[in-house]
Amino acid sequence: MFYPTSLLTEMSRIFFEETGWEELADSLNKSDYSNVFVLTDKNTNRFCLPILEAKVNQSLTVLVMEAGEKHKHLHTCSQLWRELSELGADRNALLINLGGGVVTDLGGFVACAYKRGIDFINIPTTLLSMVDASVGGKTGVDLDQLKNQIGIIQEPSFVLVDPVFLKTLPENEFRSGYAEMLKHGLIQDRDYFERLSIYRYDIEHIGKSIYHSICIKSNVVAQDPTEKNLRKILNFGHTLGHAIESYFLDHMNYDRLLHGEAIAIGMIMESELSHKHSGLSSDDRNRIKEVFESIYPKIQLQADDISYIKELLRHDKKNRSGKIRFALLESIGKPVIDQVVSDEAIDDAIAYYLS
Ligand SMILES: NC(=O)c1ccc[n+]([C@@H]2O[C@H](COP(=O)([O-])OP(=O)(O)OC[C@H]3O[C@@H](n4cnc5c(N)ncnc54)[C@H](O)[C@@H]3O)[C@@H](O)[C@H]2O)c1
Ligand SMILES: [Zn+2]
Incomplete structure (x- = not known):
């Protein structure tokens, strides 16, 4: 150990x-x-x-x-x-x-x-x-x-x-948890993100990364236990990711999408939002898409799916005064909270994922 x-x-x-x-x-x-x-x-x-x-x-x-x-x-x-x-x-x-x-x-x-x-x-x-x-x-x-x-x-x-x-x-469940670890890298530690970017299903050696991820999360939580500000960075990928996860949970004609698979999609979409709204470079945005696409299957979304997902977004409990607030990235390792984005930007982010 x-x-x-x-x-x-x-x-x-x-x-x-x-x-x-x-x-x-x-x-x-x-x-x-x-x-x-x-x-x-x-x-x-x-x-x-x-x-x-x-x-x-x-x-x-x-x-x-x-x-x-x-x-x-x-x-x-x-x-x-x-x-x-x-x-x-x-x-x-x-x-x-x-x-x-x-x-x-x-x-x-x-x-x-x-x-x-x-x-x-x-x-x-x-x-x-x-x-x-x-x-x-x-x-x-x-x-x-x-x-x-x-x-x-x-x-x-x-x-x-x-x-x-x-x-x-099961390995797909392992991969689902791996998405949260990649998120920890994206919001706090670029080197960690890069270390994880080549996916390995290796239980013998995963302990050290589990420890590192727990340190990142617990350090954030200790500074803001009740999610007034900093803790919101842990929601990167989750605003769109949760809506997508709920949608798949609700529509039994689709195979279940695991939490990590949903937030992996959410992170690709929200990296595009970050590019448009909070200065994430196109290199960083492209790198995020490349890494997630190499690990997670691509999901096809039709027009009906997208409008339902957007409807679910409106219910997101983190909304305040009717606005959807996102935790985004300024660069890999540097998050920013409470970003309000337009409906058009959300459409663009979904289109970016599907492109
Ligand atoms: N409290 C928090 O801060 C927090 C953070 C992230 C996620 N969550 C919640 O966690 C849930 C998702 O967790 P999850 O991905 O662990 O899902 P899960 O608990 O449904 O487990 C996934 C599947 O793996 C099976 N399983 C569990 N351990 C196993 C093992 N060792 N061997 C074989 N099978 C095993 C389970 O029976 C289940 O079928 C969501 O509800 C999400 O909202 C909570
Ligand atoms: Zn999560």
């Missing part, structure tokens, strides 16, 4: 690999939890729970939800709250969320609201949840097609990151 074993800030406690497992064992021994629940989805139940059970010699009560974004909804929460109640979970219960961003986002929210809050620990099992969802304390669920519309910001007791879980993760 060639990176530090923990990252401790005022906001969050993140432990890596063996140090994480020691922290978990310590916490279970020392804390007087009345009951330890583990939330999994169908896949992490099969692939990840055996790894957890082999590391913990204590009885765990396992809760299972269906896998996938379409289950990141209040009705799944209600079902889990009911199960926790029926199983006699009290204020001193612990919930361990073992899964990708869906399980950690939803499980975090379930824990925060159950009896006004019980302790929870996140063990992310996808690349995306390791580098992104595990940092920053955002929990929540979708409301209809509006992503993350309901939720609160609350840090878990700690996060345990171990790339061992990635061994069973």
Whole structure:
């Protein structure tokens, strides 16, 4: 292991690999939890729970939800709250969320609201949840097609990151998380972006980059936990990316587009917006398109798709006073927030992606 074993800030406690497992064992021994629940989805139940059970010699009560974004909804929460109640979970219960961003986002929210809050620990099992969802304390669920519309910001007791879980993760999911890492390079560190620009599906060596990405995100979050200003830079690619993701979620005739695949498209489009609005050079814009196109499949969008996506944009919760505000780039590594762009510029950005 060639990176530090923990990252401790005022906001969050993140432990890596063996140090994480020691922290978990310590916490279970020392804390007087009345009951330890583990939330999994169908896949992490099969692939990840055996790894957890082999590391913990204590009885765990396992809760299972269906896998996938379409289950990141209040009705799944209600079902889990009911199960926790029926199983006699009290204020001193612990919930361990073992899964990708869906399980950690939803499980975090379930824990925060159950009896006004019980302790929870996140063990992310996808690349995306390791580098992104595990940092920053955002929990929540979708409301209809509006992503993350309901939720609160609350840090878990700690996060345990171990790339061992990635061994069973399908490669397209790995690639999806990789998009967030590329984003970290784009908003803070050009060299890191270039290091990642040649995609490798290499779980043995990904740990160091996971650590670097977590450092970038947690450094941003520490300066602006409630997203008043700086934290908005993490939304680069996400304003258009979220609208595209929601659209595909809503239209079942399309194959599901993964979060990272959607924001990869969003980042290409928003690099064109950056070129027009915030001075991103054409070299940087072209480089961003070239790198993403070499890693992610190109999606064809028809006129109907585009008008629906633009309609979804209007609902974007980050809009203020009816205006859509973007986090853009001045150059690779240098972001700028609160950029208001015209409808025509959005049309041009979509056309740039499709060209
Ligand atoms: N809280 C935040 O700050 C934050 C940040 C980014 C994304 N998110 C949220 O995260 C979600 C996306 O997360 P995700 O990409 O991890 O999706 P996910 O949780 O749906 O996981 C992707 C798929 O991989 C499966 N899986 C998970 N771990 C596995 C493993 N080790 N082996 C085999 N299969 C495994 C899951 O069952 C699922 O089918 C979105 O809802 C997004 O809004 C939250
Ligand atoms: Zn994201």
